[in-house]
Amino acid sequence: MTVRLVDPRTGAFMDIKVGFSWSLLLFASCLGIPLWLRRLTPWAGLACGLLLMNWFILSQGGRAPSNTQAYA
Numbered sequence: 001m002t003v004r005l006v007d008p009r010t011g012a013f014m015d016i017k018v019g020f021s022w023s024l025l026l027f028a029s030c031l032g033i034p035l036w037l038r039r040l041t042p043w044a045g046l047a048c049g050l051l052l053m054n055w056f057i058l059s060q061g062g063r064a065p066s067n068t069q070a071y072a
Contacts, residue, residue, distance in 0.1 A: 014039070 006013045016038075023034045032047030 001018050002015045003018050004013050004015050021034070027034050028047055029051065031051060032044035035041075035044035035047060
């Protein structure tokens with residue numbers, strides 16, 4: 001089933017599939033590729049940003065710097 005979205009200013013339209021998507025569930029965490037293919041760029045950018053942030057944190061060891069000390 002598809003829904004047609006129409007931009008009232010320009011008259012441009014886009015057909016979007018409606019319903020559950022296994023491809024999004026399984027592969028959206030892989031750089032958001034299904035989201036890019038569906039032209040859902042804000043969500044794809046968010047998925048890429050979260051993935052890159054996760055890789056960066058894990059590459060740093062995933063812990064606080066060693067010079068911090070706990071307060072008693």
